[in-house]
Amino acid sequence: MIRDITIGQYYASESVVHRLDPRTKLFGVLVYIVILFCIRNPWWYLACFLLLLGAYRCAKVPFSYVLRGIRGISILLIFTFVFRMLCTPGEEIWKFYFLSVTWEGIQKAIRMTARIALMIVGASLLSYTTTPKSMADGLEKSLLFLEKVHVPIHDMSVIVMIAFRFIPIIIEELNTLMDAQAARGARFEEGNVFQKCRGVTTLLLPLFLSTVRRASDLAMAMEARGYTGERETSKMNPLVYSRCDRAAYLCIILVPVFYVVVEFVPKWIR
Numbered sequence: 001m002i003r004d005i006t007i008g009q010y011y012a013s014e015s016v017v018h019r020l021d022p023r024t025k026l027f028g029v030l031v032y033i034v035i036l037f038c039i040r041n042p043w044w045y046l047a048c049f050l051l052l053l054g055a056y057r058c059a060k061v062p063f064s065y066v067l068r069g070i071r072g073i074s075i076l077l078i079f080t081f082v083f084r085m086l087c088t089p090g091e092e093i094w095k096f097y098f099l100s101v102t103w104e105g106i107q108k109a110i111r112m113t114a115r116i117a118l119m120i121v122g123a124s125l126l127s128y129t130t131t132p133k134s135m136a137d138g139l140e141k142s143l144l145f146l147e148k149v150h151v152p153i154h155d156m157s158v159i160v161m162i163a164f165r166f167i168p169i170i171i172e173e174l175n176t177l178m179d180a181q182a183a184r185g186a187r188f189e190e191g192n193v194f195q196k197c198r199g200v201t202t203l204l205l206p207l208f209l210s211t212v213r214r215a216s217d218l219a220m221a222m223e224a225r226g227y228t229g230e231r232e233t234s235k236m237n238p239l240v241y242s243r244c245d246r247a248a249y250l251c252i253i254l255v256p257v258f259y260v261v262v263e264f265v266p267k268w269i270r
Contacts, residue, residue, distance in 0.1 A: 011128040017059035022138025024245045028252045084109035136161035
């Protein structure tokens with residue numbers, strides 16, 4: 001399951017979504033997440049899912065690749081569903097000692113789990129189609145106005161870039177450790193969930209030490225090359241909006257407009 005983690009990694013492809021400006025994609029993901037937390041009708045979750053299918057189709061990212069990454073967070077989704085189902089008061093359907101399942105709990109558990117899954121899949125499209133450097137440049141350019149109130153946007157964007165750069169490195173290091181442990185007789189794919197989790201905990205300390213060592217090497221390399229953190233640096237490929245970005249902005253704005261018209265206008269008319 002751990003080997004299947006694809007969230008946060010870049011998927012190289014030649015598509016319209018890959019060529020969009022990172023600021024456009026950041027704005028689109030922000031609008032998508034806001035809408036996702038505003039909807040209440042279950043049919044809107046289906047609409048968001050179909051919207052994601054179309055976006056991944058345009059990005060030429062196989063949805064099987066996305067589902068493989070979802071397997072890595074399946075434990076989180078299951079825990080969210082069970083916790084929400086058992087901790088919501090309402091009309092009881094089944095009870096065992098102090099644990100009770102209610103109809104309201106099942107409904108809220110489905111909505112919460114679907115919301116988290118759709119949010120992760122939607123946000124993953126940004127990392128699949130945007131390199132860490134482009135994402136950092138887009139984040140810095142979009143939030144540049146915050147520097148007027150002394151918010152270190154440049155430093156924050158560099159941190160984001162380094163964090164996304166480290167994701168595939170950490171996963172590769174984790175796979176190497178798992179292969180080394182498997183060669184010594186460890187079995188990470190056997191047993192129940194608790195046995196698998198206990199086996200994974202043996203990898204945390206060497207993975208942490210390896211990550212700290214890599215971070216220290218990176219810091220020394222940046223310092224040796226004269227990096228000071230100042231924002232007054234030139235860009236090899238400055239961000240410029242294209243015609244596709246303007247069309248994408250129009251489509252992104254139409255989505256919340258459509259939601260407001262369908263969801264709220266009939267209520268206002270009444």
